[in-house]
Amino acid sequence: MPEHYILIVDDEPHMRRVLEIMLHQAGHQVHVAGNGLEALKILRTHAIDLVITDMRMPEMDGLELLVRMREDGMETPVIIITAHGSVESAVEAMKQGASDYLLRPFDIDALELVIARVLNTKEVARQNSFMREELNRGWDAFVGSSPAMQAVYELIRQVAPTKTSVMISGETGTGKELAARAIHNASPRHGKLFVPINCAAIPAEMLEAELFGHEKGAFTGAAKERIGKFELANEGTLFLDEITEMPMALQAKLLRVLQENTLERLGSNRSIPLDIRLIAATNRDPREAIRDNRLREDLYYRINVFSINLPPLRERKEDIAHLAMHFITKHGHRTQGVELGAGIVERLQAYDWPGNVRELENITERALVLSGNGPLKPAHFPLDPTPKTATPAPGPDSPTPIGPMAPVVEALEARMIFDALAQTGGSKPKAAALLDISERTLWYKLKKYKL
Ligand SMILES: Nc1ncnc2c1ncn2[C@@H]1O[C@H](COP(=O)(O)OP(=O)(O)OP(=O)(O)O)[C@@H](O)[C@H]1O
Ligand SMILES: [Mg+2]
Structure with a gap:
């Protein structure tokens, strides 16, 4: 260390x-x-x-x-x-x-x-x-008044007062966690904990103990008793982020907890009564995840009582200018003399935003750095107007020499990872999501390619 x-x-x-x-x-x-x-x-x-x-x-x-x-x-x-x-x-x-x-x-x-x-x-x-502070105020932390987002706010307003489980879907960076916190903050549970757990970020073999907690000596390494996230979220809200990254066997155990409203810590047979509001999120299509054996169908039906889909930024381009201004005030520490000068909004709207609001935030922050204390100019927002296709495979006009495959594939893989990290401002979870691989896989590859 x-x-x-x-x-x-x-x-x-x-x-x-x-x-x-x-x-x-x-x-x-x-x-x-x-x-x-x-x-x-x-x-x-x-x-x-x-x-x-x-x-x-x-x-x-x-x-x-x-x-x-x-x-x-x-x-x-x-x-x-x-x-x-x-x-x-x-x-x-x-x-x-x-x-x-x-x-x-x-x-x-x-x-x-x-x-x-x-x-x-x-x-x-x-x-x-900063985000936390902002979020504690409630769902008004959202910026954007496009019809698509208004529909989202309305759903949040409807579901917040209830105990109903909510499934939030949407591409990376569209505001799924923001929505989950908003629901909690606008709910009668707002005085209790909002406990997020990212199923992709925790090694599969540790996830169960993280959720359930354990008694002392429950397994090798469990030197002390430990409270799990379920217990921490009791009377509050548990946010299961990237739920499709949870091992299927654990999904079955989760379902049992949700049905029985009780929990036993690992290594204990004392059952603890639970009162939890569950919100889950995924940036995959839940139906596809079920088909690919990443999400249990019965669990999906248990959670998907109410679902909210966050629209990608490219489908609500009218929100872009407003969001960019919001991030300028957030990161700029400047209150006056900042405006989105001629050509900037057009440029931002012409782009496809694969990383959605998160990417817009990163790019705005970078533009502020590039502009120093001067006015913002389009050149401070270097965007690629023609988004890359997902697989930049060489076309027929650029033949790849035939030979050993591994080095070529590895070079391409390393390049894609590098680009994804650049696009997401270095965020591994977001990069993994863009690449549609698990965070664990990403970590492994980062090490392998010494990125
Ligand atoms: N409508 C919005 N208004 C203001 N800020 C937003 C909005 N949507 C997203 N953000 C900001 O963008 C960032 C990404 O949002 P969030 O973490 O909620 O996305 P996500 O969908 O959970 O992403 P991922 O799938 O990558 O985890 C956060 O900093 C959040 O505050
Ligand atoms: Mg998230």
Whole structure:
């Protein structure tokens, strides 16, 4: 693990010292604080990547520290250490925005594992922090008033107050997660957690434990009990993103949970009552996914009680100018003197937007960088007006020399991956979606081609 700046907050000097030594040995730079106020002072003056705080401390406890940090606009991830058996306080901390928790006593391996997990997701979280704020306001985070989007808003409004499961489909970057959060925020459950889980981003063999949680010793490596996403989402909303990437066997188990409204953690036969609102999303055509044996038909019918399809951007070009302005204000930190000068809107509308709104956001952000402090010009939006076809196979007029196939295929594959990443601003999930491969496959190939 690369070196990080970590702040330890604990009122017990001995505990502080033990953690300090552990983290130091793991190669991190360590700061320590004996209470919440001291911690806030350090956080205001130092660049800290991660806070690890004890839950129980006199005066300001770990939870309060977390709340104060968030109130002060600090996005630094926080791991809460809590006593074994006080799982409720860990859940409370997660609700308040803690990144993860550790049950005492823990060993260095457990600590390292949690740190790695939290710091790996930090970059993503930082990118999304603006989005989160915006989303918390409700479904008005949506920009665009085309008839197609108005129909979407209407569906969200209709389904939000109910407990009905919702299936959201749409191409990559069309706003599926935005829609799912909007439904949650406009629902009576908005005070509880919205728990997203991306089935494509979690290795298949870990997904079950992530969802169901487990008791201590349930399997090799389960050194501590762990609450699954189902339990975290209890009374709230569970968002199963990329549901077609969930292994079929697990889909069957998911269906059982949905039908019985109870759950057993792995390694336990105690059943926990559940009250969950489920929203699922996919950027595949669900019917095709069923045919390809990626989605169980019975599960599909259970979720697809209500479905929302997000239209691709190219089918609602009237929203493009409005969206571009929205992203200019979002990323530009400029309030005046910014306008979409002559020729820009035309240029944006002539493009096909395979990466949809996400791609428009990335391109707008890049244009702002390219323009410096000057006015925006069409040249700041370098778009390929003739979209590439999906397979840039050599046509009859450019014959490929016959010979060993592998190097040619690999070069093409690497090229496609590179282009997809460029198009999606480096987002692996989006690139995988564009290429219609799983994220796991993409990771494997990135490593293989050293991209
Ligand atoms: N109508 C919209 N108005 C404003 N912002 C939008 C809109 N649609 C999407 N966005 C923004 O575009 C980005 C992509 O949206 P989101 O993550 O919801 O897409 P998605 O459909 O889940 O994509 P993927 O399939 O790639 O996961 C987000 O930053 C989101 O805030
Ligand atoms: Mg998404």
